[in-house]
Amino acid sequence: MVKVIRLIRYSVLVVLVSLAACQPVLEPKPVALLVDDLVLNEPNDVQTVRVGLYSALRGSASPNIIAGDFTVDNIQFNGTFNDYRELGTKQITAANGAVDALWQNLYSTIYVANFILERLPLVSGVPETTRKSVTAEARFLRGWANFIGVYTYGDIPQVTTIDRSINSNIPRTDKTTILTSVLADYTAALTDLPTVASGSTDITTNATYANKITCQAAMARYYLYLKNWAKAEELATTVINSGVYTLEANFIDIVLKDFTHESILEVGYNLTDDPGTGNFALNNLLVGRREVIPSNQLVLALNSTESGTRNTTIGFDSNNLKGNDNGWSVRKYGTASEDNNNIVLMRLAEMYLIRAEARAQQGKLAGTTGAVADINVLRTRAKAPAAAVGAQADVLLVIERERQYELAFEGHRWYDLVRTGRAQAVMSSFSPNWNAKYELWPIPQTEIQQNPALAGKQNPGY
Template sequence: MIRFVRYSLVIAILGLASCEQVLNKEPVALLVDDLVLNEPNDVQPVRIGLYSAFRGMASPNMIAGDFTADYIQHNGTFTDYRELGTKQITATNGAIDALWGGIYNTIYIANFIQEKLPLVSGVSEATRKQVTAEAKFMRGWANFIGAYTYGDIPNVTTTDQPTNRNIARTAKADILTAVLADYKAALTDLPSVASGSTDVTTNATYMNKINCQAAMARYYLYMKNWALAEQTATTVIGSGVYTLQTNYSDLVLRDFTAESILEVGYNLSDDPGTGNFSLNNLFVSRREVIPSNQVVAALNSTESGTRNSTIGFSIQNLKGNDNGWTVLKYGTASEDNNNIVLIRLAEMYLIRAEARAQQGKLTGANGAVADLNVLRTRAKAPAVSVTAQADVLLAVERERVYELAFEGQRWYDLVRTARAQAVMSAFSPNWNSRYEVWPIPQREIQQNPSLKQNPGY
């Protein structure tokens, strides 16, 4: 059974940080199976439900990208994180289950909007187009994360429960074709953002044409469409909507910086600092996982520059197997860094650098090295000076470690570049090629007879 058809499922709809009054209301609870979209006044509550479901993917997505790879070592008592830290992952892992649930919660509500909104009279055409476009974007994003995490996944395009209770997996390539179709459809009707806009919270919280194009740039990179990855990243960089933060430490310590392209916000009621899959709780409160010695060395290297502000050291934590280091990017409700950034402008420079390097555009003003050095300059790190293509590509890989550490991308990067086996087998004797995809959650296999497990699990 796909998670979103369970009657017990409740999505907490909480006020998103925004200047829009409708999204600052008191929290309400919404049963997915009781979603109502019958009149114009129903549109905004369901839209908030969509954003809330989308936000629910963020923490387990960060866990997938960082904990499956070489960024962490287990330091606590939870079985889920011991499995991820020691590379002995099973299909009963709670984080694996949580991400699957978040993906299909989002898809369910996106499908609901696309089915029901055309039938509601009295909704302005502009609202209808925008909310439908948001639903398409978020369904595309969810399927993108699902395909690159689990491989072949069910392509769910309806809210019909009997259909969704017995749906087989669709080939990853077909899922990704559907992702691009959703992104392109969304791009048509998402709102534009003027160059130089200073409303950084709205620009990063709500879907618009530029952050949709940023997601497309990542899509094209993963699909190895180097020309379109370069072109789309250039469009985002050149839009003037987002600008690089002067000090890298602000990216660690502050929410909604001018660099944030897509960010999910939290408030006192739903801060991710508590709970089994909350990042602050795992990194700081419980210290369930700590930065691996490898990533500590990388972030403290000369090439990283000021990006070592991502982590911090305390002598009080230095004991036993604890190396004393802590991830600082995810704070509590009382701190100004409790959000989760999904895309920021620095990634666009890294996407363009990799795409250019793959096309042999290595040096000069429009070369890969120039893009890497934009980030090196910001981080007060020495400039990249290599010129051979293989060396530039390795420099891009290292730069993604320095720049994007603990932003949920490392595992996906290693797999998509076919570097996972070389890097991870050196990191852990337990690494196995089956870990290049997560298993389908065991409870989903048990409840849906049409689902088949990934090999090796």
């Protein structure tokens, strides 16, 4: 059964900026929210349900990073949990907990979005501007969840209602149809999402809640994945030129700080709900328990001259050297007492990389509007040698490496290798256990067992 009907708890988070202390604060305080107990009967309920929508998104963030970075060559297994043994040794099964966690949280996001879309039109007294903007946020985040879902699992159930009788027996929908619905959701959201002025200084709100530029950034990624190079270039340029988000001067700030000036979409945590413990908590997995560590190959890549200061994504401690432990750890996800425990889902640097790839695919390699110029914006920030213009195939490989340097442990690597057709070549040399079936995650076994429409419909090879 698609578990949008399961009781799932969310910590409701609203992140604001204290004008007095210039520190992130929480208001209201985190509360338990059960999706089956969502209430939307009067105007005062709208904000609570809206925050519940973003809280659902937040639940998907950590397993999304795990999918993008743990499935491929960025990590090696170093612990005791079987879920991460499977990911590290490339022997993933349909019973894997991370596989299930991402599915559940994506569908939780879709459920809350559908709840808003069904119930909000029935609530009287809601200002029209609020009604439009919250509806747009629901459309945007439903599209976001379906986009991640279809590129992780392939054909997935298309859930468009909160009706239990329908959702308990719903088949897989083909990828093309899901992607068409994603674009429809993004397009509808773009109309009514709020506009943010160039030079806006409210960086926390700009990263926490969706606005028009957030949607355009997601659409740039959408068109890149669909190989519509012209649209990907156009939308990435719109985001870059908007002036709402700006590159940090020093890459280390990306590693050590939350809510940077280039963060387009980010999910936040606080002392009471910090992801420092738990089976899918990044700091716990990467630092506390060291279930997985940066792979030797990634360590060499990030410490190359070409990577520059992006080697600050990882750090070395000789005290960790024992057995197969190479002593390296990911620094990007700290604890609640540090200032880097959030998870960034999109940032401006990705837009430069999207535009570079889109331009390269169109043969636009040299000059101020060429792919290499975009690469060198990030190389300059990283204090790395400038890239030179070469043949198209060579520039595309440079971009692949740039994405690994720049976006390491932000959930992109596996999706990148699969969408570019490079997974088999890269991964077969990394692990003897790699199999082409791992270009999709399996449908969680619990879903196969509980949803009659999914019986016998598992992804090939699982």
